[in-house]
Amino acid sequence: MTDTLSIRDNRTGKEYKLPITDGTIRAADLQQIAVDGEPGLATYDPGFVNTASCRSSITFIDGDAGILEYRGYPIEQLAEHSSFLEVSYLLLYGELPTQEQLDNWVHEITYHTFLHENLKQFIQGFRYDAHPMGMLMASVSALSTFYPDAREVKDPENRTMQITRLIAKMPTLGAFAFRHVQGRPYVYPDNRLSYTANFLAMLFKMSEPTYEADERLVQALEILFILHADHEQNCSTNAVRSVGSAEADPYSAVAAGIGALFGPLHGGANEAVLRMLKRIGRTDHVADFIEGVKDGQERLMGFGHRVYKNYDPRAKIIKKACDDVFEVTGVNPLLKVAQELEKIALQDEYFVKRKLYPNVDFYSGLIYEALQFPPEMFTVLFAIGRTPGWLAQWSELVEDKEQKIARPKQIYTGIRTREFVPIDQR
Numbered sequence: 001m002t003d004t005l006s007i008r009d010n011r012t013g014k015e016y017k018l019p020i021t022d023g024t025i026r027a028a029d030l031q032q033i034a035v036d037g038e039p040g041l042a043t044y045d046p047g048f049v050n051t052a053s054c055r056s057s058i059t060f061i062d063g064d065a066g067i068l069e070y071r072g073y074p075i076e077q078l079a080e081h082s083s084f085l086e087v088s089y090l091l092l093y094g095e096l097p098t099q100e101q102l103d104n105w106v107h108e109i110t111y112h113t114f115l116h117e118n119l120k121q122f123i124q125g126f127r128y129d130a131h132p133m134g135m136l137m138a139s140v141s142a143l144s145t146f147y148p149d150a151r152e153v154k155d156p157e158n159r160t161m162q163i164t165r166l167i168a169k170m171p172t173l174g175a176f177a178f179r180h181v182q183g184r185p186y187v188y189p190d191n192r193l194s195y196t197a198n199f200l201a202m203l204f205k206m207s208e209p210t211y212e213a214d215e216r217l218v219q220a221l222e223i224l225f226i227l228h229a230d231h232e233q234n235c236s237t238n239a240v241r242s243v244g245s246a247e248a249d250p251y252s253a254v255a256a257g258i259g260a261l262f263g264p265l266h267g268g269a270n271e272a273v274l275r276m277l278k279r280i281g282r283t284d285h286v287a288d289f290i291e292g293v294k295d296g297q298e299r300l301m302g303f304g305h306r307v308y309k310n311y312d313p314r315a316k317i318i319k320k321a322c323d324d325v326f327e328v329t330g331v332n333p334l335l336k337v338a339q340e341l342e343k344i345a346l347q348d349e350y351f352v353k354r355k356l357y358p359n360v361d362f363y364s365g366l367i368y369e370a371l372q373f374p375p376e377m378f379t380v381l382f383a384i385g386r387t388p389g390w391l392a393q394w395s396e397l398v399e400d401k402e403q404k405i406a407r408p409k410q411i412y413t414g415i416r417t418r419e420f421v422p423i424d425q426r
Protein backbone atom coordinates (compact mmCIF):
# COMPACT_ATOMS: atom_id res chain seq x y z
CA MET A 1 0.00 0.00 0.00
CA THR A 2 1.33 3.45 -0.85
CA ASP A 3 0.30 6.35 1.39
CA THR A 4 1.64 9.86 1.31
CA LEU A 5 3.23 12.37 3.64
CA SER A 6 2.46 16.06 3.20
CA ILE A 7 5.25 18.42 4.11
CA ARG A 8 5.07 22.19 4.27
CA ASP A 9 8.42 23.97 4.19
CA ASN A 10 7.92 27.00 6.42
CA ARG A 11 10.97 28.69 4.91
CA THR A 12 9.31 28.94 1.50
CA GLY A 13 5.65 28.14 2.15
CA LYS A 14 5.86 25.38 -0.48
CA GLU A 15 4.06 22.07 0.04
CA TYR A 16 5.28 18.64 -0.99
CA LYS A 17 3.69 15.22 -1.06
CA LEU A 18 6.03 12.27 -0.57
CA PRO A 19 5.05 8.62 -1.04
CA ILE A 20 5.18 6.38 2.04
CA THR A 21 6.11 2.79 1.23
CA ASP A 22 6.52 0.09 3.87
CA GLY A 23 6.48 2.71 6.64
CA THR A 24 9.32 4.72 5.11
CA ILE A 25 9.85 7.76 2.95
CA ARG A 26 12.79 7.85 0.53
CA ALA A 27 15.50 10.16 1.79
CA ALA A 28 16.26 11.10 -1.83
CA ASP A 29 12.69 12.44 -2.16
CA LEU A 30 13.58 15.12 0.39
CA GLN A 31 16.14 16.64 -2.00
CA GLN A 32 13.38 18.44 -3.90
CA ILE A 33 12.66 20.43 -0.71
CA ALA A 34 15.09 23.28 -1.21
CA VAL A 35 15.49 26.98 -0.69
CA ASP A 36 16.74 28.73 -3.85
CA GLY A 37 20.41 28.08 -4.50
CA GLU A 38 20.88 25.77 -1.51
CA PRO A 39 21.19 21.99 -1.51
CA GLY A 40 17.95 20.09 -0.94
CA LEU A 41 16.88 18.78 2.46
CA ALA A 42 18.69 15.75 3.89
CA THR A 43 18.28 13.75 7.12
CA TYR A 44 20.84 13.67 9.93
CA ASP A 45 21.01 10.23 11.59
CA PRO A 46 24.25 9.28 13.37
CA GLY A 47 24.22 5.56 14.12
CA PHE A 48 21.33 5.00 11.66
CA VAL A 49 18.86 4.90 14.54
CA ASN A 50 15.88 5.51 12.24
CA THR A 51 17.15 4.89 8.73
CA ALA A 52 16.58 1.71 6.72
CA SER A 53 19.58 1.04 4.48
CA CYS A 54 18.17 -1.91 2.55
CA ARG A 55 15.24 -4.18 1.91
CA SER A 56 15.92 -7.59 3.37
CA SER A 57 14.05 -10.88 3.52
CA ILE A 58 16.49 -12.70 5.83
CA THR A 59 15.78 -11.89 9.48
CA PHE A 60 12.73 -10.42 11.21
CA ILE A 61 12.88 -8.93 14.71
CA ASP A 62 10.01 -7.52 16.77
CA GLY A 63 11.80 -6.17 19.82
CA ASP A 64 8.64 -5.27 21.75
CA ALA A 65 7.18 -8.73 21.36
CA GLY A 66 10.53 -10.54 21.77
CA ILE A 67 10.33 -12.22 18.34
CA LEU A 68 13.29 -13.32 16.21
CA GLU A 69 12.75 -15.22 12.95
CA TYR A 70 15.15 -16.39 10.25
CA ARG A 71 13.36 -16.50 6.87
CA GLY A 72 10.08 -16.65 8.81
CA TYR A 73 11.02 -19.57 11.08
CA PRO A 74 10.94 -18.72 14.82
CA ILE A 75 14.37 -18.96 16.45
CA GLU A 76 12.94 -21.28 19.15
CA GLN A 77 11.95 -23.89 16.56
CA LEU A 78 15.26 -23.67 14.70
CA ALA A 79 17.25 -24.01 17.93
CA GLU A 80 15.22 -27.06 18.91
CA HIS A 81 14.98 -28.94 15.62
CA SER A 82 17.74 -27.73 13.34
CA SER A 83 21.51 -27.89 12.99
CA PHE A 84 23.82 -24.92 12.45
CA LEU A 85 24.61 -25.91 8.86
CA GLU A 86 20.92 -26.40 8.08
CA VAL A 87 20.20 -22.92 9.49
CA SER A 88 23.12 -21.53 7.46
CA TYR A 89 21.58 -23.00 4.31
CA LEU A 90 18.22 -21.48 5.25
CA LEU A 91 19.73 -18.04 5.78
CA LEU A 92 21.70 -18.18 2.54
CA TYR A 93 19.16 -19.73 0.20
CA GLY A 94 15.83 -18.75 1.77
CA GLU A 95 14.36 -22.24 2.29
CA LEU A 96 15.10 -25.20 4.52
CA PRO A 97 17.07 -27.78 2.48
CA THR A 98 15.69 -31.15 1.42
CA GLN A 99 17.65 -34.13 2.79
CA GLU A 100 19.63 -34.36 -0.45
CA GLN A 101 20.41 -30.63 -0.47
CA LEU A 102 21.49 -30.79 3.16
CA ASP A 103 23.73 -33.81 2.56
CA ASN A 104 25.43 -32.04 -0.36
CA TRP A 105 25.82 -28.84 1.63
CA VAL A 106 27.33 -30.62 4.65
CA HIS A 107 29.66 -32.54 2.30
CA GLU A 108 30.80 -29.33 0.57
CA ILE A 109 31.45 -27.57 3.87
CA THR A 110 33.27 -30.58 5.33
CA TYR A 111 35.60 -30.82 2.33
CA HIS A 112 36.62 -27.15 2.43
CA THR A 113 37.73 -26.95 6.06
CA PHE A 114 41.46 -27.28 5.36
CA LEU A 115 43.67 -24.20 5.05
CA HIS A 116 46.56 -23.61 2.68
CA GLU A 117 49.77 -24.35 4.59
CA ASN A 118 51.00 -20.81 3.93
CA LEU A 119 48.01 -19.50 5.85
CA LYS A 120 49.03 -21.68 8.77
CA GLN A 121 52.49 -20.13 8.63
CA PHE A 122 50.86 -16.70 8.45
CA ILE A 123 49.05 -17.40 11.74
CA GLN A 124 52.26 -18.75 13.26
CA GLY A 125 53.81 -15.35 12.61
CA PHE A 126 51.67 -13.67 15.27
CA ARG A 127 53.09 -12.96 18.72
CA TYR A 128 52.39 -15.48 21.46
CA ASP A 129 49.89 -13.14 23.14
CA ALA A 130 48.03 -11.96 20.02
CA HIS A 131 44.27 -11.60 20.52
CA PRO A 132 42.49 -14.40 18.64
CA MET A 133 40.00 -11.90 17.13
CA GLY A 134 42.89 -9.92 15.63
CA MET A 135 44.32 -13.14 14.20
CA LEU A 136 40.93 -14.19 12.86
CA MET A 137 40.30 -10.83 11.20
CA ALA A 138 43.74 -10.77 9.58
CA SER A 139 43.62 -14.36 8.38
CA VAL A 140 40.12 -14.01 6.89
CA SER A 141 41.40 -10.95 5.09
CA ALA A 142 44.47 -12.94 3.95
CA LEU A 143 42.18 -15.60 2.44
CA SER A 144 41.34 -13.12 -0.32
CA THR A 145 44.96 -13.40 -1.54
CA PHE A 146 44.61 -17.19 -1.80
CA TYR A 147 41.38 -16.94 -3.81
CA PRO A 148 41.78 -13.94 -6.13
CA ASP A 149 38.82 -15.19 -8.21
CA ALA A 150 36.64 -14.17 -5.24
CA ARG A 151 36.63 -10.69 -6.75
CA GLU A 152 34.19 -11.93 -9.42
CA VAL A 153 31.31 -11.00 -7.14
CA LYS A 154 28.77 -10.79 -9.97
CA ASP A 155 29.15 -14.50 -10.76
CA PRO A 156 26.68 -16.51 -8.63
CA GLU A 157 28.63 -19.78 -8.92
CA ASN A 158 31.77 -18.04 -7.80
CA ARG A 159 29.94 -16.50 -4.86
CA THR A 160 28.69 -19.92 -3.77
CA MET A 161 32.26 -21.22 -3.85
CA GLN A 162 33.59 -18.42 -1.63
CA ILE A 163 30.62 -18.70 0.77
CA THR A 164 31.30 -22.42 1.16
CA ARG A 165 34.98 -21.78 1.78
CA LEU A 166 34.38 -19.08 4.36
CA ILE A 167 31.82 -21.01 6.42
CA ALA A 168 34.04 -24.11 6.23
CA LYS A 169 37.29 -22.41 7.18
CA MET A 170 36.11 -20.12 9.99
CA PRO A 171 36.29 -22.84 12.70
CA THR A 172 39.74 -23.90 11.46
CA LEU A 173 41.00 -20.32 11.61
CA GLY A 174 39.42 -19.77 15.05
CA ALA A 175 40.89 -23.00 16.38
CA PHE A 176 44.37 -22.29 14.97
CA ALA A 177 44.31 -18.85 16.59
CA PHE A 178 43.32 -20.45 19.91
CA ARG A 179 46.07 -23.11 19.70
CA HIS A 180 48.60 -20.44 18.79
CA VAL A 181 47.92 -18.52 22.01
CA GLN A 182 48.13 -21.78 23.98
CA GLY A 183 51.45 -22.65 22.34
CA ARG A 184 49.97 -25.98 21.26
CA PRO A 185 50.34 -27.65 17.86
CA TYR A 186 47.55 -26.85 15.44
CA VAL A 187 45.08 -29.69 14.92
CA TYR A 188 43.95 -30.31 11.35
CA PRO A 189 40.24 -30.83 10.53
CA ASP A 190 38.79 -34.32 10.83
CA ASN A 191 36.27 -34.92 8.06
CA ARG A 192 34.55 -37.70 9.98
CA LEU A 193 33.22 -35.23 12.53
CA SER A 194 30.30 -32.80 12.36
CA TYR A 195 30.98 -29.08 11.91
CA THR A 196 30.84 -28.29 15.62
CA ALA A 197 32.40 -31.54 16.89
CA ASN A 198 35.29 -30.95 14.47
CA PHE A 199 35.73 -27.43 15.82
CA LEU A 200 35.91 -28.73 19.40
CA ALA A 201 38.42 -31.38 18.30
CA MET A 202 40.64 -28.76 16.61
CA LEU A 203 40.53 -26.75 19.84
CA PHE A 204 41.07 -29.40 22.46
CA LYS A 205 42.58 -32.57 20.91
CA MET A 206 45.95 -33.58 22.32
CA SER A 207 47.49 -37.03 21.78
CA GLU A 208 44.34 -39.14 21.57
CA PRO A 209 43.77 -40.61 18.06
CA THR A 210 40.23 -39.19 17.85
CA TYR A 211 38.83 -36.47 20.04
CA GLU A 212 35.25 -37.18 20.96
CA ALA A 213 33.44 -34.29 22.56
CA ASP A 214 30.42 -35.02 24.74
CA GLU A 215 27.38 -34.86 22.44
CA ARG A 216 25.53 -32.58 24.90
CA LEU A 217 28.37 -30.03 24.72
CA VAL A 218 28.43 -30.23 20.92
CA GLN A 219 24.68 -29.64 20.91
CA ALA A 220 24.95 -26.64 23.26
CA LEU A 221 27.59 -24.98 21.08
CA GLU A 222 25.58 -25.78 17.98
CA ILE A 223 22.59 -23.97 19.55
CA LEU A 224 24.75 -20.97 20.42
CA PHE A 225 25.95 -20.79 16.81
CA ILE A 226 22.31 -20.92 15.60
CA LEU A 227 21.29 -18.12 18.01
CA HIS A 228 24.10 -15.89 16.74
CA ALA A 229 23.71 -16.71 13.03
CA ASP A 230 22.02 -13.45 12.04
CA HIS A 231 20.50 -10.36 13.64
CA GLU A 232 19.58 -8.15 10.66
CA GLN A 233 21.30 -4.76 10.27
CA ASN A 234 23.58 -4.71 13.33
CA CYS A 235 26.94 -2.93 13.39
CA SER A 236 29.07 -5.77 11.92
CA THR A 237 26.51 -6.65 9.24
CA ASN A 238 26.39 -3.02 8.27
CA ALA A 239 30.21 -3.09 8.00
CA VAL A 240 30.04 -6.18 5.76
CA ARG A 241 27.41 -4.55 3.56
CA SER A 242 29.29 -1.26 3.43
CA VAL A 243 32.55 -2.88 2.22
CA GLY A 244 30.58 -5.24 -0.03
CA SER A 245 28.82 -2.27 -1.64
CA ALA A 246 32.17 -1.31 -3.21
CA GLU A 247 32.15 -4.79 -4.84
CA ALA A 248 35.09 -5.92 -2.71
CA ASP A 249 35.50 -9.70 -2.36
CA PRO A 250 33.60 -11.43 0.50
CA TYR A 251 36.78 -12.16 2.52
CA SER A 252 37.52 -8.43 2.73
CA ALA A 253 33.88 -7.70 3.57
CA VAL A 254 33.69 -10.36 6.30
CA ALA A 255 37.05 -9.23 7.73
CA ALA A 256 35.45 -5.78 8.16
CA GLY A 257 32.52 -7.43 9.96
CA ILE A 258 34.94 -9.20 12.31
CA GLY A 259 36.59 -5.84 13.01
CA ALA A 260 33.24 -4.34 14.02
CA LEU A 261 32.33 -7.35 16.14
CA PHE A 262 35.65 -7.02 17.99
CA GLY A 263 34.36 -3.78 19.55
CA PRO A 264 33.12 -4.07 23.16
CA LEU A 265 29.83 -2.34 22.33
CA HIS A 266 29.00 -5.14 19.93
CA GLY A 267 30.52 -8.57 20.55
CA GLY A 268 32.14 -8.15 23.94
CA ALA A 269 29.23 -7.96 26.39
CA ASN A 270 29.22 -11.60 27.55
CA GLU A 271 32.80 -11.21 28.73
CA ALA A 272 31.64 -8.21 30.78
CA VAL A 273 28.80 -10.29 32.28
CA LEU A 274 31.26 -12.91 33.42
CA ARG A 275 33.50 -10.30 35.02
CA MET A 276 30.46 -8.80 36.78
CA LEU A 277 29.32 -12.19 38.11
CA LYS A 278 32.83 -12.90 39.41
CA ARG A 279 32.92 -9.53 41.11
CA ILE A 280 29.56 -10.15 42.83
CA GLY A 281 30.79 -13.62 43.75
CA ARG A 282 27.95 -14.80 46.05
CA THR A 283 24.17 -14.74 46.05
CA ASP A 284 24.03 -12.77 49.31
CA HIS A 285 25.88 -9.90 47.58
CA VAL A 286 23.27 -9.64 44.84
CA ALA A 287 20.83 -7.31 46.65
CA ASP A 288 23.61 -4.77 47.35
CA PHE A 289 24.76 -4.94 43.75
CA ILE A 290 21.22 -4.28 42.50
CA GLU A 291 21.00 -1.24 44.79
CA GLY A 292 24.27 0.02 43.22
CA VAL A 293 22.74 -0.40 39.76
CA LYS A 294 19.63 1.53 40.78
CA ASP A 295 21.78 4.31 42.24
CA GLY A 296 23.47 4.60 38.86
CA GLN A 297 26.89 3.39 40.10
CA GLU A 298 26.77 0.14 38.14
CA ARG A 299 25.24 -1.29 34.98
CA LEU A 300 23.66 -4.70 35.10
CA MET A 301 25.56 -6.27 32.22
CA GLY A 302 23.59 -8.73 30.10
CA PHE A 303 20.38 -6.80 30.74
CA GLY A 304 18.67 -4.41 28.32
CA HIS A 305 18.89 -4.20 24.54
CA ARG A 306 18.54 -1.49 21.89
CA VAL A 307 15.92 -3.55 20.04
CA TYR A 308 14.41 -5.99 22.57
CA LYS A 309 12.16 -4.35 25.13
CA ASN A 310 11.05 -7.77 26.29
CA TYR A 311 12.85 -11.00 27.22
CA ASP A 312 15.42 -11.56 24.43
CA PRO A 313 14.12 -14.81 22.86
CA ARG A 314 17.71 -16.05 22.55
CA ALA A 315 18.28 -15.65 26.31
CA LYS A 316 15.45 -18.10 27.07
CA ILE A 317 17.00 -20.74 24.82
CA ILE A 318 20.47 -20.23 26.25
CA LYS A 319 19.16 -20.60 29.78
CA LYS A 320 17.95 -24.07 28.90
CA ALA A 321 21.24 -24.94 27.18
CA CYS A 322 23.00 -23.97 30.44
CA ASP A 323 21.29 -26.85 32.24
CA ASP A 324 22.47 -29.35 29.62
CA VAL A 325 26.05 -28.10 29.74
CA PHE A 326 26.26 -28.05 33.52
CA GLU A 327 24.95 -31.60 33.60
CA VAL A 328 28.22 -32.56 31.91
CA THR A 329 30.68 -30.07 33.38
CA GLY A 330 29.22 -29.65 36.88
CA VAL A 331 27.45 -26.46 37.91
CA ASN A 332 29.38 -23.21 37.75
CA PRO A 333 28.76 -21.54 41.14
CA LEU A 334 28.27 -18.26 39.28
CA LEU A 335 25.06 -19.67 37.78
CA LYS A 336 23.38 -19.24 41.17
CA VAL A 337 24.50 -15.60 41.24
CA ALA A 338 23.12 -15.08 37.71
CA GLN A 339 19.78 -16.70 38.61
CA GLU A 340 19.44 -14.61 41.75
CA LEU A 341 20.25 -11.43 39.80
CA GLU A 342 17.64 -12.29 37.20
CA LYS A 343 15.02 -13.12 39.82
CA ILE A 344 15.46 -9.86 41.71
CA ALA A 345 15.79 -7.69 38.60
CA LEU A 346 12.65 -9.08 36.96
CA GLN A 347 10.58 -8.14 40.03
CA ASP A 348 12.15 -4.76 40.65
CA GLU A 349 10.27 -1.61 39.63
CA TYR A 350 13.50 0.00 38.25
CA PHE A 351 14.02 -2.76 35.67
CA VAL A 352 10.33 -3.40 34.98
CA LYS A 353 9.64 0.30 34.24
CA ARG A 354 12.61 0.50 31.84
CA LYS A 355 11.75 -2.80 30.18
CA LEU A 356 15.16 -4.28 31.00
CA TYR A 357 15.24 -8.03 30.49
CA PRO A 358 18.10 -10.53 30.14
CA ASN A 359 19.69 -10.46 26.70
CA VAL A 360 21.62 -13.10 24.75
CA ASP A 361 24.83 -12.36 26.64
CA PHE A 362 23.50 -12.88 30.15
CA TYR A 363 24.04 -16.65 30.21
CA SER A 364 26.24 -17.33 27.16
CA GLY A 365 29.50 -16.40 28.95
CA LEU A 366 28.74 -18.98 31.65
CA ILE A 367 28.35 -21.68 29.00
CA TYR A 368 31.52 -20.66 27.19
CA GLU A 369 33.46 -20.72 30.43
CA ALA A 370 32.06 -24.15 31.27
CA LEU A 371 33.21 -25.32 27.82
CA GLN A 372 36.73 -24.15 28.84
CA PHE A 373 36.95 -21.16 26.53
CA PRO A 374 39.02 -18.23 27.79
CA PRO A 375 37.14 -14.88 27.55
CA GLU A 376 39.16 -13.73 24.49
CA MET A 377 37.62 -16.61 22.54
CA PHE A 378 33.99 -15.62 23.24
CA THR A 379 33.88 -13.13 20.36
CA VAL A 380 35.57 -15.62 18.02
CA LEU A 381 32.68 -18.01 18.71
CA PHE A 382 30.25 -15.20 17.93
CA ALA A 383 32.09 -14.54 14.63
CA ILE A 384 31.94 -18.20 13.56
CA GLY A 385 28.21 -18.27 14.31
CA ARG A 386 27.56 -14.95 12.54
CA THR A 387 29.44 -15.85 9.31
CA PRO A 388 26.44 -17.36 7.45
CA GLY A 389 24.38 -14.29 8.38
CA TRP A 390 27.07 -11.90 7.10
CA LEU A 391 27.31 -13.89 3.87
CA ALA A 392 23.54 -14.11 3.39
CA GLN A 393 23.36 -10.33 3.83
CA TRP A 394 26.30 -9.85 1.45
CA SER A 395 24.65 -12.06 -1.21
CA GLU A 396 21.40 -10.18 -0.84
CA LEU A 397 23.26 -6.89 -1.27
CA VAL A 398 25.11 -8.08 -4.39
CA GLU A 399 21.84 -9.20 -6.01
CA ASP A 400 19.88 -6.10 -4.99
CA LYS A 401 19.55 -3.79 -8.01
CA GLU A 402 18.57 -0.87 -5.77
CA GLN A 403 21.82 -0.94 -3.79
CA LYS A 404 24.57 1.56 -4.44
CA ILE A 405 28.04 2.07 -3.01
CA ALA A 406 27.58 3.11 0.64
CA ARG A 407 28.38 6.76 0.80
CA PRO A 408 26.59 8.78 3.51
CA LYS A 409 26.29 12.53 3.47
CA GLN A 410 27.84 14.80 6.08
CA ILE A 411 27.06 18.17 7.56
CA TYR A 412 30.27 20.10 7.05
CA THR A 413 31.18 22.11 10.15
CA GLY A 414 34.71 23.20 9.21
CA ILE A 415 36.20 26.43 7.81
CA ARG A 416 35.55 27.28 4.16
CA THR A 417 37.98 28.39 1.46
CA ARG A 418 41.04 30.21 2.77
CA GLU A 419 44.51 31.08 1.47
CA PHE A 420 47.41 28.74 2.13
CA VAL A 421 49.81 30.21 4.71
CA PRO A 422 53.54 29.46 4.20
CA ILE A 423 55.09 27.68 7.20
CA ASP A 424 57.29 30.62 8.29
CA GLN A 425 54.21 32.86 8.58
CA ARG A 426 52.08 30.56 10.83
Ligand SMILES: CC(C)(COP(=O)(O)OP(=O)(O)OC[C@H]1O[C@@H](n2cnc3c(N)ncnc32)[C@H](O)[C@@H]1OP(=O)(O)O)[C@@H](O)C(=O)NCCC(=O)NCCS
Pocket residue numbers: 269293298299300301302303304305306307354356359360361
Ligand atom coordinates in the same frame (compact mmCIF):
# COMPACT_ATOMS: atom_id res chain seq x y z
C1 LIG B 1 22.22 -2.79 25.48
C2 LIG B 1 22.14 -1.32 25.89
C3 LIG B 1 23.42 -0.61 25.41
C4 LIG B 1 20.91 -0.68 25.24
O1 LIG B 1 20.95 0.66 25.45
P1 LIG B 1 19.82 1.69 24.99
O2 LIG B 1 18.81 1.06 24.13
O3 LIG B 1 20.54 2.88 24.44
O4 LIG B 1 19.11 1.99 26.35
P2 LIG B 1 19.43 3.21 27.32
O5 LIG B 1 20.90 3.24 27.63
O6 LIG B 1 18.79 4.43 26.74
O7 LIG B 1 18.67 2.78 28.66
C5 LIG B 1 17.35 3.16 29.02
C6 LIG B 1 17.28 3.26 30.53
O8 LIG B 1 17.55 2.00 31.14
C7 LIG B 1 18.74 2.04 31.93
N1 LIG B 1 19.52 0.85 31.59
C8 LIG B 1 19.67 0.29 30.37
N2 LIG B 1 20.39 -0.84 30.46
C9 LIG B 1 20.70 -0.97 31.78
C10 LIG B 1 21.42 -1.94 32.49
N3 LIG B 1 21.97 -2.98 31.87
N4 LIG B 1 21.58 -1.78 33.82
C11 LIG B 1 21.01 -0.72 34.44
N5 LIG B 1 20.30 0.23 33.81
C12 LIG B 1 20.14 0.11 32.50
C13 LIG B 1 19.47 3.31 31.48
O9 LIG B 1 20.27 3.82 32.51
C14 LIG B 1 18.31 4.20 31.14
O10 LIG B 1 17.76 4.66 32.36
P3 LIG B 1 17.21 6.19 32.48
O11 LIG B 1 16.03 6.22 31.55
O12 LIG B 1 16.87 6.35 33.92
O13 LIG B 1 18.33 7.07 32.01
C15 LIG B 1 22.01 -1.19 27.42
O14 LIG B 1 20.82 -1.80 27.86
C16 LIG B 1 23.22 -1.78 28.16
O15 LIG B 1 24.24 -1.10 28.31
N6 LIG B 1 23.12 -3.06 28.64
C17 LIG B 1 24.22 -3.71 29.29
C18 LIG B 1 25.25 -4.18 28.27
C19 LIG B 1 24.79 -5.41 27.52
O16 LIG B 1 24.33 -6.38 28.10
N7 LIG B 1 24.97 -5.34 26.18
C20 LIG B 1 24.65 -6.48 25.35
C21 LIG B 1 23.54 -6.17 24.41
S1 LIG B 1 23.15 -7.64 23.48
